[in-house]
Amino acid sequence: MPSRRLTRVCCALLAVGMLHAASAAPAISDARADAQAAAWVKRMTLDEKIQMVHGVGMPSPVGGASYIPGIPRLGIPALASADSAGGVGGLNVPKSQATQFPAPLALAASWDPYLAQRYGAQIAKELRALGFGEGLGGGIDLAREPRNGRTFEYLGEDPVLAGVLSAARTRGTQSQGVIATVKHFAANDQETQRFTSNSVVDERTLHELSLLPFEIAVKEGGVGNVMCAYNLVNGSKSCQNKVLLTDVLKGQWGFKGTVQSDWLMAVTDTVPAALAGLDEEEPGSQDDNAVNFGVHSHFNQWLKAAVLDGRVPVSRLDDMVRRKLRTMVKFGIVANPPARGGVIDVAAGHALAREVAEQSMVLLKNDGATLPLDPARIRSVAVIGGHADAGVLAGGGSGGSGVQSSGAAPSPDNAVACLQPQAAIGSDHFMTGCATWFKSSPLAALRARAPGMSFSYLDGHDVAAAADAAAQADVAIVFATQWSSEGMDLPSLTLPNAETDAANQSYDQEALIRAVAARAKRTVVVLENGTAVTMPWIGQVSAVLDAWYPGMEGGPALARVLFGDVNPSGKLPLTFPQRDADLPQKLISASTADVVYGEGLRMGYRWFDAQDIAPLFPFGYGLSYTHFGLSGLQSRRGADGGVTLRVTLRNTGNRAGAEVAQVYANLPALSGEPPKRLVAWQKVMLAPGETRRVTIEVAPQRLAIWDVSAHRWRMPAGPVGLAVGTSSRDAAALGATVREDGGYL
Ligand code: BGC
Numbered sequence: 001m002p003s004r005r006l007t008r009v010c011c012a013l014l015a016v017g018m019l020h021a022a023s024a025a026p027a028i029s030d031a032r033a034d035a036q037a038a039a040w041v042k043r044m045t046l047d048e049k050i051q052m053v054h055g056v057g058m059p060s061p062v063g064g065a066s067y068i069p070g071i072p073r074l075g076i077p078a079l080a081s082a083d084s085a086g087g088v089g090g091l092n093v094p095k096s097q098a099t100q101f102p103a104p105l106a107l108a109a110s111w112d113p114y115l116a117q118r119y120g121a122q123i124a125k126e127l128r129a130l131g132f133g134e135g136l137g138g139g140i141d142l143a144r145e146p147r148n149g150r151t152f153e154y155l156g157e158d159p160v161l162a163g164v165l166s167a168a169r170t171r172g173t174q175s176q177g178v179i180a181t182v183k184h185f186a187a188n189d190q191e192t193q194r195f196t197s198n199s200v201v202d203e204r205t206l207h208e209l210s211l212l213p214f215e216i217a218v219k220e221g222g223v224g225n226v227m228c229a230y231n232l233v234n235g236s237k238s239c240q241n242k243v244l245l246t247d248v249l250k251g252q253w254g255f256k257g258t259v260q261s262d263w264l265m266a267v268t269d270t271v272p273a274a275l276a277g278l279d280e281e282e283p284g285s286q287d288d289n290a291v292n293f294g295v296h297s298h299f300n301q302w303l304k305a306a307v308l309d310g311r312v313p314v315s316r317l318d319d320m321v322r323r324k325l326r327t328m329v330k331f332g333i334v335a336n337p338p339a340r341g342g343v344i345d346v347a348a349g350h351a352l353a354r355e356v357a358e359q360s361m362v363l364l365k366n367d368g369a370t371l372p373l374d375p376a377r378i379r380s381v382a383v384i385g386g387h388a389d390a391g392v393l394a395g396g397g398s399g400g401s402g403v404q405s406s407g408a409a410p411s412p413d414n415a416v417a418c419l420q421p422q423a424a425i426g427s428d429h430f431m432t433g434c435a436t437w438f439k440s441s442p443l444a445a446l447r448a449r450a451p452g453m454s455f456s457y458l459d460g461h462d463v464a465a466a467a468d469a470a471a472q473a474d475v476a477i478v479f480a481t482q483w484s485s486e487g488m489d490l491p492s493l494t495l496p497n498a499e500t501d502a503a504n505q506s507y508d509q510e511a512l513i514r515a516v517a518a519r520a521k522r523t524v525v526v527l528e529n530g531t532a533v534t535m536p537w538i539g540q541v542s543a544v545l546d547a548w549y550p551g552m553e554g555g556p557a558l559a560r561v562l563f564g565d566v567n568p569s570g571k572l573p574l575t576f577p578q579r580d581a582d583l584p585q586k587l588i589s590a591s592t593a594d595v596v597y598g599e600g601l602r603m604g605y606r607w608f609d610a611q612d613i614a615p616l617f618p619f620g621y622g623l624s625y626t627h628f629g630l631s632g633l634q635s636r637r638g639a640d641g642g643v644t645l646r647v648t649l650r651n652t653g654n655r656a657g658a659e660v661a662q663v664y665a666n667l668p669a670l671s672g673e674p675p676k677r678l679v680a681w682q683k684v685m686l687a688p689g690e691t692r693r694v695t696i697e698v699a700p701q702r703l704a705i706w707d708v709s710a711h712r713w714r715m716p717a718g719p720v721g722l723a724v725g726t727s728s729r730d731a732a733a734l735g736a737t738v739r740e741d742g743g744y745l
Helices: 012-022 030-043 046-051 104-110 113-129 159-175 203-210 212-219 242-252 270-276 301-308 314-330 346-360 442-449 463-472 509-519 554-562 605-610
Strands: 066-068 079-082 181-185 198-200 225-228 258-261 362-366 380-384 392-394 428-432 436-438 454-458 475-482 523-529 543-546 594-596 628-637 643-651 657-666 677-686 691-698 705-707 712-725 734-744
Touching: 030 314, 046 301, 046 314, 104 113, 104 159, 104 346, 113 159, 113 346, 159 203, 159 212, 159 677, 181 212, 181 242, 203 212, 203 705, 225 242, 242 258, 242 270, 258 314, 270 301, 270 314, 301 314, 346 554, 380 442, 380 463, 380 509, 392 554, 442 454, 442 554, 454 463, 463 509, 475 509, 509 523, 523 554, 543 554, 628 657, 628 712, 628 734, 643 657, 643 677, 643 712, 643 734, 657 691, 677 691
Parallel strands: 181 225, 198 594, 225 258, 380 454, 380 475, 475 523, 523 543
Antiparallel strands: 066 079, 362 543, 392 436, 628 643, 643 691, 657 677, 657 712, 705 712, 712 734
16 A cells, blocks of 8 residues: 555545645635626626526537537636536537546545545546536435435435535535536435425424535535526425525525526526526526427526516626626636637546545445455456446436447447337436446456456356356355436335346346355455445345446456455445335325425434434445554533544554544434434544544534524534444444533524
């Protein structure tokens, strides 16, 4: 393990410090950005102002997702955006050399803000090289409903984990002169009826959970763009929701950037949208009176008419324009407009993609030290299923693979043919039900890593043949895949089979795992998944490694983790339940519009803790090839109500590895909170035998609750228990108690 790695302490503070060194765009002060924007607005005609608040429609003339032309007479450049959840891509980007990274959910499993910052920065460099000044990556809706088909695009189920990583990613993006986006604001937690569903959430749950990652991204990340969602929140469309957009986002949090609509269906009423605080409609169109993709746009002729007859004050239009322009100035679009034809550092992109994959894989089970594969003990390996001979799986939709193909046949961009090339997703005519598989074969990477070992490959279709091959080998590795996409929810967290995902699965994966495990000496299951997976077969296998959607370098990264060149250090960013029935929402209804957040504050692990349900694997869980010990916890409450913790971490094994010291708070009983919440963490890399004393700061707001009578954050009065451990259910966690006095933040 190189010493550079050994000295890496991953924490938010360090990430902030390092950010300056990584910045490519010169910092532009708020005052200068505001002044420039205000000066322009004074000189703009009404038509020029209207031009700045909507895109010209789909498809964008320059590729990507949206395009706002510039105003040359004033020196205002054009602005193009592209989807970029895990790499520049999305539906309309021409094939390019852009790196496709592991999915954002994988990034969340790294628990590493510095890695998130670098992920954001590299994708931003590539956006710029392709001519885009705004990246639409940055989904941070919580995994309230893990069957949500977009869970892979988000950062897990905890608001602080998602918020802190999003803020770091945002700083990385914006350090490269690209406007970052967080989305979908707010409570956009499932895809079923996605244009019409209504999330019914009480005020406290909204602020403490759904909104908190956005609040952190705004306040700590300084994000320039917030995309409002398709769904309604408490009866009002997100993009026409004054409480969310004006009162909370712009008022309480002081957001100075742009509120941008989600695409096509997010706006239905021009004046309410404008008055609620929407600043930009996308993808927009040249003519609001025309119907494109089944809908009208609103912020062109219709907004102009509303301004002319006074239904929307000119001051509101000016505010929209000012926000857009100040954001473009602030993040370097004006000083240095992105232009197509830039050079992408492909090697740097791939190296980082591999590093993210390696740092995000979660070792869930490892009985008898089955992993890492030891060439001295293991001579033959049966690799089975999951197209491991061809590539690794990617998620679908705008935040997915970056390459959309019918998948009818393998192609340079898709390693696997689709079983139903015509498969479409619901009413979303832009999305295909065919998965993309990046050409990064785990089998080829395993063979390259261990040339002396014998590898056989069976595609899993013939279960009996697979079991026979497994019985012959020293170890069987079954690759199991779970495809998910924007535009659809999963029917279940059960591994999909030919019935539940006919376009992408030809056999019953659970039956395959059981059959192989029954005959193999040792069975390792490698998961490529976009959300939690239930594993009724877990007792039959020796090891499980979760690789998520591991991106373009997934094959080599998997080989390096399986052979122990890299010691896994990922931790689950969401709970893995034993069964779907253990989730708070029993089923995702396709017939009722209301999605009632009846569990209130008991979202994610909070639900399992409060209901005393044992999960399959808890939030924050993940094994290592080495062992760690925690000791010597000290706590000190600061004058502001925050807490400083000091704890010693020791690597007690004989391999280098990283551990995540996680801090959970148990708030006073009267606060009405679930048993615990994540309040801070620190990921530390340790050499074998190394001991490190680390300091972890818990900011006051992490301990606060939302007071619904004052509509403010308030510290709960009384004893606050703090547990420092290596998962949310670590029996060996260390405990401390501090007393909080109460009072508003
Ligand atoms: C998605 C957004 C995406 C946009 C542009 C929408 O359907 O919800 O997340 O950025 O399309 O592709």
